[in-house]
Amino acid sequence: MRFLLRRLLLPVVLSVALVAGAVSYASPSQPSTRPYSQSYFGDGNLPPGCIRDMSLDNPANECFHMRTGLNALDSPQVDVLVLVPASPTAERDMRVMRQSVEMWEGGIEQLAKRMKQPWLTEVDFHITVDALSGEFTTYPLVDPEIVLVGTNPAGGIGIGIDPAQFAGDIGIYDAQGVPCTSIENPFDFAAWEAIPGFDTHHEERSGTYVEDCGGAGGNVCFAINGAIDPLPGTTEVFSLFDLVSHEFGHCLTVGHVGDGAEGSWGPVPTNDIMSYNEDPPGLSKCVSSLDVEGFALRMSGYLDRNRDGKVTRKDKLEANDLPGDGRNPFQVQSPSDHIYASATGSPADCPQPDVGVLPGARVSWSPTPVTTTRPRLTLKRPSRTDDGRVRLTGTAAYVAKGKQPRRANGMVVDPAGDADSPFNDLRGLDVRVTNTQLLATVKVARLSPTSGTTGASSYSLIVNGRRFDSIGPAGDGANTYDNGAETFLDGVSTWNRAAGTVRFAISRRYLESFGNVAPYYVGSTSSVQNAKRVVYVDDTAPSGQGRIGVTGRTLRAVKGPQQATPPTGTKPYALSFRAKDGNSFALSQSNGGLGSLVSDPHVFSMSVTSPSKVELTLDWSDPVSDLDLTAQPGAGDPVYSSGGKPDTLVLPKVQGPIELEVNPTLVGPTGTTYTLRAKITPLGKDRDRDGLTDPGDACPTLPGPLPSGCPDIDGDGVPNGKDQCKRLPASTATGCPAPASEWIRVLVDGRQVHKVRMDRAFGTGRFDLTVAVPRGVHRVRTVWLDRTGALTSVVREVR
Numbered sequence: 001m002r003f004l005l006r007r008l009l010l011p012v013v014l015s016v017a018l019v020a021g022a023v024s025y026a027s028p029s030q031p032s033t034r035p036y037s038q039s040y041f042g043d044g045n046l047p048p049g050c051i052r053d054m055s056l057d058n059p060a061n062e063c064f065h066m067r068t069g070l071n072a073l074d075s076p077q078v079d080v081l082v083l084v085p086a087s088p089t090a091e092r093d094m095r096v097m098r099q100s101v102e103m104w105e106g107g108i109e110q111l112a113k114r115m116k117q118p119w120l121t122e123v124d125f126h127i128t129v130d131a132l133s134g135e136f137t138t139y140p141l142v143d144p145e146i147v148l149v150g151t152n153p154a155g156g157i158g159i160g161i162d163p164a165q166f167a168g169d170i171g172i173y174d175a176q177g178v179p180c181t182s183i184e185n186p187f188d189f190a191a192w193e194a195i196p197g198f199d200t201h202h203e204e205r206s207g208t209y210v211e212d213c214g215g216a217g218g219n220v221c222f223a224i225n226g227a228i229d230p231l232p233g234t235t236e237v238f239s240l241f242d243l244v245s246h247e248f249g250h251c252l253t254v255g256h257v258g259d260g261a262e263g264s265w266g267p268v269p270t271n272d273i274m275s276y277n278e279d280p281p282g283l284s285k286c287v288s289s290l291d292v293e294g295f296a297l298r299m300s301g302y303l304d305r306n307r308d309g310k311v312t313r314k315d316k317l318e319a320n321d322l323p324g325d326g327r328n329p330f331q332v333q334s335p336s337d338h339i340y341a342s343a344t345g346s347p348a349d350c351p352q353p354d355v356g357v358l359p360g361a362r363v364s365w366s367p368t369p370v371t372t373t374r375p376r377l378t379l380k381r382p383s384r385t386d387d388g389r390v391r392l393t394g395t396a397a398y399v400a401k402g403k404q405p406r407r408a409n410g411m412v413v414d415p416a417g418d419a420d421s422p423f424n425d426l427r428g429l430d431v432r433v434t435n436t437q438l439l440a441t442v443k444v445a446r447l448s449p450t451s452g453t454t455g456a457s458s459y460s461l462i463v464n465g466r467r468f469d470s471i472g473p474a475g476d477g478a479n480t481y482d483n484g485a486e487t488f489l490d491g492v493s494t495w496n497r498a499a500g501t502v503r504f505a506i507s508r509r510y511l512e513s514f515g516n517v518a519p520y521y522v523g524s525t526s527s528v529q530n531a532k533r534v535v536y537v538d539d540t541a542p543s544g545q546g547r548i549g550v551t552g553r554t555l556r557a558v559k560g561p562q563q564a565t566p567p568t569g570t571k572p573y574a575l576s577f578r579a580k581d582g583n584s585f586a587l588s589q590s591n592g593g594l595g596s597l598v599s600d601p602h603v604f605s606m607s608v609t610s611p612s613k614v615e616l617t618l619d620w621s622d623p624v625s626d627l628d629l630t631a632q633p634g635a636g637d638p639v640y641s642s643g644g645k646p647d648t649l650v651l652p653k654v655q656g657p658i659e660l661e662v663n664p665t666l667v668g669p670t671g672t673t674y675t676l677r678a679k680i681t682p683l684g685k686d687r688d689r690d691g692l693t694d695p696g697d698a699c700p701t702l703p704g705p706l707p708s709g710c711p712d713i714d715g716d717g718v719p720n721g722k723d724q725c726k727r728l729p730a731s732t733a734t735g736c737p738a739p740a741s742e743w744i745r746v747l748v749d750g751r752q753v754h755k756v757r758m759d760r761a762f763g764t765g766r767f768d769l770t771v772a773v774p775r776g777v778h779r780v781r782t783v784w785l786d787r788t789g790a791l792t793s794v795v796r797e798v799r
Contacts, residue, residue: 034373034398034763036115036289036337038741041297043322043733047334049761052321054258054265054330055657056485057605062514062762064269064333067255068294068319071221076123076302079144092357093240097148099353099363100244101127104252106365107287107341108295114339114369115289119305120296146251147222148244221251241284241353245273254294255328263325263632267514269338270484271347271465277483279467281460281525282537283545286350287341290333297331322733325634336763343367347465348545373398375791377784382798389770390798392746396758396765396784405519405549408433412548414541416445423448423457424526424538431522433552438463438511442502442524442541447495448472459502462523464516468492470502478502484514490581512555521547566609568691570682577604577660577676585625585664586671601663608680609706610693611655615679619646624668629676632659653683655696745783746771758784773798
C-alpha cells in the first residue's frame with residue numbers, strides 16, 4: 001500500500017507553549033490476544049457460536065455486530081482532502097486529522113496481512129492538506145472521495161479562504177468538470193446541519209454527508225468534525241483524533257458496533273474506533289479486524305481479490321448477516337477474532353498520535369506483529385468403548401506465552417501529588433479474586449464531593465480492558481456504569497468518604513457472560529467526567545498502562561435461563577412485562593426525555609412468530625409522573641406512543657423481534673410503578689397448520705419449520721428448494737457448510753486413521769471422536785492443524 005502526502009504550502013509555526021505528543025505503549029501485564037482465525041463472509045456464514053440476533057437481552061448473543069454499507073465509496077484509490085479552520089492550534093489540528101487517515105491506512109495494511117486478505121493492501125490513500133495561508137492551489141477541488149472538515153464550534157472562516165473573495169463557498173467538481181456540490185462556509189457546523197441529508201448520527205457536533213457527483217466523479221463523502229479541541233488533547237467529548245478517525249470510518253462505509261444513536265445492540269466492543277465510547281481509558285483507538293472486514297465488503301467490488309487477472313462478481317464479498325436490521329447488512333464477528341492494528345493485537349498497544357502543539361516524530365501505524373500466544377492441545381485420557389474403539393476427547397485453543405498470574409490478590413501504591421486535584425489523586429489499588437467475585441478497592445487522597453456533573457470526578461476500574469465507572473452522589477452510595485454493556489449496575493460500587501476509598505465488587509459470572517475470564521489484568525483511573533462521558537483521565541494506578549495480574553478458580557458451567565418461545569398459530573394471546581428489579585422509577589431517575597445519557601430507561605424484548613397486530617399499553621400509578629413508550633421492530637424505524645395516560649401504541653403488522661423501551665421522562669416526588677402489557681393478534685389463516693400464518697409463510701400449503709415455513713429436511717433454516725446440501729446442515733445462503741480452516745488428525749503408529757473438521761467457538765475448539773485401534777500397545781498421535789500445517793500435537797500410548 002503506497003502512501004502519498006502532498007502539502008500545498010508549508011504550515012505556519014505558531015508561537016505557543018510546547019505540549020509534547022507522547023507515544024504510549026502498554027505494560028506487558030496485559031491480557032494476551034489470540035491470533036485471528038479466519039474471515040467469515042457470505043450470508044449465513046456466521047462464526048461458530050454466533051447468531052444473527054443482536055439483542056442485548058438474548059444471552060445467546062455473545063458476538064459483535066457491525067452495520068455496513070453506510071456510504072458508496074467507489075474507488076480503491078481514495079483521494080482525501082483535509083480542511084481545518086483558523087485557530088491557535090491550526091497546524092496541530094491539521095496534523096491530527098492527517099494522522100487519522102494514516103492510522104486507517106496503516107491499520108488496514110497491517111491487519112489485512114494478519115487476516116490473510118493481502119489484496120486489501122492495494123487500497124491507496126492520497127492526502128492533500130489544506131494550506132495555512134494564501135489560497136487553495138487546487139481550487140476548485142476535483143473529485144476527492146473523502147473531504148475531512150474541521151469546523152469551529154462558533155462558525156468562523158477557513159484558513160486561506162476569504163469569504164468575500166470566494167463568496168464563502170467551497171466547490172467540488174467531478175473529473176469532467178461537472179459541478180457537484182457547493183457548501184457555504186464549510187467551517188461553520190451550522191451550515192452543514194442545514195443541508196438535507198446531513199447525518200448527525202451521534203447527536204454530537206459531528207456527522208457525515210454524501211454527495212453523488214455527476215459525470216465520472218462518483219461520490220464525495222464529507223466527514224464533519226465540529227469539536228475542535230478547546231485545549232490540546234481534549235474536546236467536548238472525545239480527543240480530536242478519535243472523533244475524526246470515527247467519522248472517517250463512516251466515509252469508508254463502516255458503521256457503528258452497537259452504541260450509536262440509531263439503536264443499541266450488543267455486546268459492544270468498546271475499544272473499537274467505530275464504538276462511541278472512550279475506551280481504552282487514556283488512549284487513542286486504532287483499526288480493528290472487524291473494521292477491516294466491513295471495509296473489505298466494499299473494496300472487494302473494485303479489486304481482483306481472487307487473483308484471476310480481472311475484477312468480476314466473483315470477487316465481491318457478501319456480509320454474513322445480509323438482512324441485518326432491514327436497512328443495512330451487518331458483519332458478525334466472534335470476540336476471539338477481534339484484534340487491533342498494534343504489535344500485540346491488543347487495543348492497549350495501539351500506536352498513539354502525535355498531538356503536541358509543535359510537531360514530533362512521525363508515528364508508525366503498521367507496527368510489526370509480535371506473537372503473544374501459543375497453540376495448546378489438551379487431551380483427556382483415551383478410553384476404550386464397548387465395541388473396542390478408542391475415544392479421544394479434548395480441546396484446542398491459543399494460550400498466553402510466558403508466566404501467567406498465579407495469585408488471587410495483588411496491590412500497588414501510587415505516588416501522591418501526581419494529579420491536578422486531590423479529588424483525582426489516586427493513592428493505591430488493592431485487588432482480590434474470590435470464587436464468585438472480583439473485589440477491588442481504589443484509594444483516593446480525597447473523594448469528590450459529588451459526581452456526574454461537569455467538572456466532577458469519577459473513578460473507574462478496568463478489568464481486561466472493560467471499564468466500570470463509579471459515579472458517586474453526595475452520600476456514600478454510588479452508581480456503577482458498565483461501558484461495555486452500556487448499562488448501570490446496582491450495588492457494584494460503594495464510596496467510603498471517611499476512608500477515602502471506592503470499593504468495587506463485580507460478579508465473575510457477569511464478567512464471564514462477556515467472555516471476560518481469569519486471569520484478570522486490573523487497573524484504575526480517576527477522571528474529570530461530564531455525565532457518563534470522560535473529559536480527561538487525570539491519574540492512574542498502577543501508573544500509565546500498568547495492570548495488576550490476578551487469577552482465580554475456573555467457574556463451573558451453568559445453564560442459563562431458557563428463552564420463552566413465542567406462541568404459534570392463529571390464536572390471539574397477551575403478554576405482560578416485568579423489569580429485573582421491578583416496574584418502578586424514583587424521582588432521581590427522571591431524564592426529561594434525554595434517555596440513557598441521564599438515566600437508563602427500562603428495556604424489554606419480545607418476538608412474534610407470524611405477521612401480527614401488536615397493541616401495547618403502558619400505565620402508571622402516579623398521576624404527576626409522565627412515562628413514554630417506544631417500540632423498535634427489528635427491521636423498521638422506532639415507533640413512538642400516543643403520549644397520553646395510559647400510553648398506547650399500535651404496530652399494525654410486524655413479525656420477528658421487537659424491542660420496547662419505557663422512558664421515565666418525568667417522575668413525581670413519590671415515584672411511580674407501572675404496568676406494560678401487549679396484545680398480539682396473528683394475521684391471516686394457517687392453511688398448512690405449521691404454526692406460521694399464511695402472510696409470513698413462504699410455502700403456505702406445504703408444512704415446514706420456522707423461519708420460512710417451507711420443508712427443510714436437514715433443519716438448517718434453508719428450505720429444500722434453496723438448499724444445495726440437503727443432508728448437511730449449515731446456515732449459509734446455499735445451505736452448504738463453509739470451507740474448513742482447522743482440523744484434528746489422528747495417527748496410529750504413524751498412519752493416519754482419522755481427520756475431522758474442527759470449528760473453534762470463541763477461541764476454543766472441542767472434539768469428541770472414536771477411532772479404530774487394534775488391541776496391543778500402540779502410539780496414538782492427535783494433531784491440531786490449520787491450512788499452514790501442524791500447530792501442535794499430543795501423543796498417548798494406548799493398549
